[in-house]
Amino acid sequence: MPTGIRISPTRAARAVNLLRAVQFTHPPSCPCHSNPNHHHGPSTIHQAARTLATPIDTTQQKEYAFEMAASSIRFGPGCTKEVGMDFKNLGSKKVMVVTDSTVRKLNAMKQVVEGLEREGVPFEVFDQVRVEPKDSSIKVAIEAGKRYKPDAFLAVGGGSVIDTAKLMNLYTTFPDADFLDFVNAPLGRGLPIPSKLFPLIAVPTTAGTGSETTGTAIFDLVSKRAKTGIAHRNLKPTLGIVDPLNTRTMPSAVHASSGLDVLCHSLESWTAIPYYERTPRPTNPINRPAYQGANPISDIFSLQALKDTVKYLPRAVKDPDDHEAQSKMLLAATLAGVGFGNAGVHLCHGMSYPISGQNPGYKHAGYDVDHAIVPHGVSVAVTAPAVFKFTGASNPERHLAAAECFGVDVSNVKRESAGEVLGEALAEFLVRLGDQPRGLKALGFGREHVDQLVEGTIPQARVLMLAPSLDMQNVEAEREQLGRLFEESMEY
Structure with missing residues (x-):
């Protein structure tokens, strides 16, 4: 007999019924059946059922799986003050705090600094992030990170700040990498990030980008007159501290x-x-x-x-x-x-x-x-x-x-x-x-x-x-x- 896993008809039927219960669409009708122009191939149920019964065929081109990845999230008014304890728990010895000149004056930064000092965590502040960053401003930030050689990062600000901190973390972890190595193709080489980075905690002060949860960082590549970025799961923050008190100063x-x-x-x-x-x-x-x-x-x-x-x-x-x-x-x-x-x-x-x-x-x-x-x-x-x-x-x-x-x-x-x-x-x-x-x-x-x-x-x-x-x-x-x-x- 050939080796491998055999699935009984009863188990296969149960699996298909389970897949039907979570099938892809809202409202419940399947777009594969109700809208024949929407897809060009078999429905997810049919694909999944076939996958249960056969080994992976790498010659097929269409995707058959998805992965869910997101930062850990802490949500609640006032939770910013806990960030010093977080870095102490991580054992961090040199934290680079990343922000912009406007946010540096706000209460969120005051809470961060007090928290780090209270726990005796050494840190340095980089506050030169540009709103809607360009590759030039990103490179300035990366050089600041390389000089300080932190073992952790803390981003306090909107999406521009958090994205900049992600890229500082990336190129501090891989200091010999060329800037375009990880940038999305075709503008960059689109290489995957091969390992975890240093811990990064993100404290958003705007309610928009969701950058505290994602592995994406966006910037202007001026020479191409286009925005691009880097996207990989290893880029996502370790923790997002989502504190409603921090958005009260938003115009x-x-x-x-x-x-x-x-x-x-x-x-x-x-x-x-x-x-x-x-x-x-x-x-x-x-x-x-x-x-x-x-x-x-x-x-x-x-x-x-x-x-x-x-x-x-x-x-x-x-x-x-x-x-x-x-x-x-x-x-x-x-x-x-x-x-x-x-x-x-x-x-x-x-x-x-x-x-x-x-x-x-x-x-x-x-x-x-x-x-x-x-x-x-x-x-x-x-x-x-x-x-x-x-x-x-x-x-x-x-x-x-x-x-x-x-x-x-x-x-x-x-x-x-x-x-x-x-x-x-x-x-x-x-x-x-x-x-x-x-x-x-x-x-x-x-x-x-x-x-x-x-x-x-x-x-x-x-x-x-x-x-x-x-x-x-x-x-x-x-x-x-x-x-x-x-x-x-x-x-x-």
């Missing part, structure tokens, strides 16, 4: 733009292609990307974050003393971080990178910086109405479920109208939120910039590969689709 404009990042994180990860449609399947699990496609676990986090953002972001923007709304938005940012940190984002983010990198001179009101800036949340949201109108046909059920989160009655909406309905709901939400640029024209872009924006989007293969409806097999068709999306995003 209304920062609440709004960071909340829009949460909105798009949740929508994009909810509507990304399913993990089992992603290609190619990795030949070694170390090469399985952090952004894997939507999956049954990320769905839970993404959909809840979307519901909370729609409910609480307008309140948080309108009333700086609405501490319940602020706390709920901070938690929503973390939930969305877990969701997109494993499922990934797609078109809004892929298109946002050249929008920020090619900014013609726009400076968003409410940001205390001395340079032109399109805040990240603004750059992702400005294309959202056009994007989700475009992706609606890929999975009408998911787009209608998202529209319901905005209060839309979808009971009589036709499936072919799902994208249009969600796009309209998004546009109305953005208008009601107030003080948001209503399209790329308001940022200073015109139709003469479209080709350049498209060329800045094409290299974002890491996220574009998760975009439903986008034809990445034909680069000219892809350029045409992206061009239409930028044109439709000129105003809404």
Whole structure:
């Protein structure tokens, strides 16, 4: 008899029934059966059942598994003061505290410094992080890390600070690596991070990026006029300290733009292609990307974050003393971080990178910086109405479920109208939120910039590969689709 595991018909039936109970979609109907245009291969149930009965066939190209990875999270008002004990528990002897010049003056930094001093943990502060970092500012920070030679890192600030600290940690751990070694391909070499890094604790002071949960760090690669970054599970913080008291100093404009990042994180990860449609399947699990496609676990986090953002972001923007709304938005940012940190984002983010990198001179009101800036949340949201109108046909059920989160009655909406309905709901939400640029024209872009924006989007293969409806097999068709999306995003 051949060796190997035999599965009885009874056990196989039980396994298939269990898989049916957690099958990939919301509402319950399977998009493989209810929407034949959505997938090109067998459903996850059929694939999983076949996997149970046969050994792994590495010649198949489509993915068959997903991994869940997220930082440990501590949530609660006042928990920042515990950070000194955390580093003492880790046995840390030299902590590099990473922040920016604005956050350094805030209570969050006061709590951090007092906590470290109380526990007798030696530290040094680097406060030169740039908001929306460029490769040049990242390199300055890395050199500071290499000089100090810490055995742990502490990031206190928004996504720019946390992302910078992640890269300081990476290149301090691997000081001989070339800067482009780990940068996402095709702009960099896209090498996997081969081992764990030094401990990193992240203390977010904005409710948006979810960077405290993810293995992703984003920056501007100036020579290519595009945003890129590094993404790998080993980059994620050891612990995220999510303290609602730390977001009470956020200006209304920062609440709004960071909340829009949460909105798009949740929508994009909810509507990304399913993990089992992603290609190619990795030949070694170390090469399985952090952004894997939507999956049954990320769905839970993404959909809840979307519901909370729609409910609480307008309140948080309108009333700086609405501490319940602020706390709920901070938690929503973390939930969305877990969701997109494993499922990934797609078109809004892929298109946002050249929008920020090619900014013609726009400076968003409410940001205390001395340079032109399109805040990240603004750059992702400005294309959202056009994007989700475009992706609606890929999975009408998911787009209608998202529209319901905005209060839309979808009971009589036709499936072919799902994208249009969600796009309209998004546009109305953005208008009601107030003080948001209503399209790329308001940022200073015109139709003469479209080709350049498209060329800045094409290299974002890491996220574009998760975009439903986008034809990445034909680069000219892809350029045409992206061009239409930028044109439709000129105003809404």
